Amino acid sequence: xxxxxxxxxxxxxxxxxxxxxxxxxxxxxxxxxxxxxxxxxxxxxxxxxxxxxxxxxxxxxxxxxxxxxxxxxxxxxxxxxxxxxxxxxxxxxxxxxxxxxxxxxxxxxxxxxxxxxxxxxxxxxxxxxxxxxxxxxxxxxxxxxxxxxxxxxxxxxxxxxxxxxxx
Numbered sequence: 505x506x507x508x509x510x511x512x513x514x515x516x517x518x519x520x521x522x523x524x525x526x527x528x529x530x531x532x533x534x535x536x537x538x539x540x541x542x543x544x545x546x547x548x549x550x551x552x553x554x555x556x557x558x559x560x561x562x563x564x565x566x567x568x569x570x571x572x573x574x575x576x577x578x579x580x581x582x583x584x585x586x587x588x589x590x591x592x593x594x595x596x597x598x599x600x601x602x603x604x605x606x607x608x609x610x611x612x613x614x615x616x617x618x619x620x621x622x623x624x625x626x627x628x629x630x631x632x633x634x635x636x637x638x639x640x641x642x643x644x645x646x647x648x649x650x651x652x653x654x655x656x657x658x659x660x661x662x663x664x665x666x667x668x669x670x671x
Contacts, residue, residue, distance in 0.1 A: 505627045505628060505651055505654070505655065507624060507625065507626050508561070508587050508588060508608075508623075508624070508625040509559075509622065509623070509624050509625075509635075510558075510559050510560055510561040510587045510588070510622075510623055510625070511556060511559060511560055511561070511620055511621070511622055511623070512560075512561055512563045512590075512617050512618065512619060512620060512621045512622075512623055513554055513555065513560050513561070513562055513563065513586075513619065513620075514563040514564075514614075514617060514618065514619040515544070515547065515562065515563070515564050515565075516564065516565050517564070517565035517566045517567060517592075518565075518566065518567045518570060519547075519564055519567075519568050519569065519570075520569070520570045520571035520572075521569060521570070521571040521572045521573075521574050521576075521577040521598065522546070522571055522572070523544060523546055523547050524543065524544060524569070524577040524580065524581065525539060525542060525543060525574075525576050525577055525580045526542065526545065526546050527572075527574075529542055530574070530576070536576070536579050536580065536583045537583050539576060539579075539580050539583070540552070540580040540581075540583035540584040542580075543555075543580050543581065543584045552584065555584050555585055555586060556585070557584070557585025558585050558587065559585075559587070560585065560586050560587060561586065561587050561588045561589070561590055561623060561625070562581065562586050562588070562589045562590070563589075563590045563591070563614050563617045563619075564589065564590070564591040564592075564614065565591065565592050565614060566591070566592045566593050567593055567594070567595055568589060568591040568593070568594050568595065568598065569594050569595040569597075569598025569599070569601075569602070570595040570598070571595070573597045573601065575601050575604075575605070577598060577601070578598065578601050578602040578605055578607045579605055581602075581607055582605060582606070582607045587608065588607070588608035588609065588610055588625065589602070589607065589608070589609050589610070590609075590610045590611075590612060590614055590617070590623075590625075590632070590643075591609070591610075591611065591614060592611065592612070592613060592614055593611060594609055594611065603650055603653055603654070603658065603659065604658050604659045604660065605657075605658040605660070606653065606654055606656070606657040606658030606661065607658075608654055610625065610627075610632070610643050610644070611643065611644040612632060612641045612642065612643045612644065613641065616634070616637065616639055616641070617634060617641075618636070618637075620636075621634050621635075621636040621637065622634070622635040622636050623635065625643075627643075627646060627651065630642055630643050630644075630645045631643065
């Protein structure tokens, strides 16, 4: 996979799906791009303004994506232009939903990453280099089949293209 260079946008632990996208929009906004304009607004009303589409990674602590199984949570992250989510751990259903739609999730210790740090992510080497602090972080390797799903935009897109889950 390609190397990703992006700026860190850091948040805390236990970010639930209602923080990612408030349930109050569940039925009133159906367009995912419109919904993405409300990402994390209950934590920070100006959060969406801090995202540089295609040049931002979200950095969190433990248990990112806990709560409901709503697929809108990973969808709005992707639609907002966030390249990946880096966290110490992810809620299981969020983890699955994210990979289903092709959102890259990376597990590593995020304590040393600061807001606005410039990060270089190399999935093939299993490494994040913090270009701001020069620190290197090992990441939990992604199985080859998950990397293939990501390259195709998620499980559904992979199935549309190859008509099978055989690798």
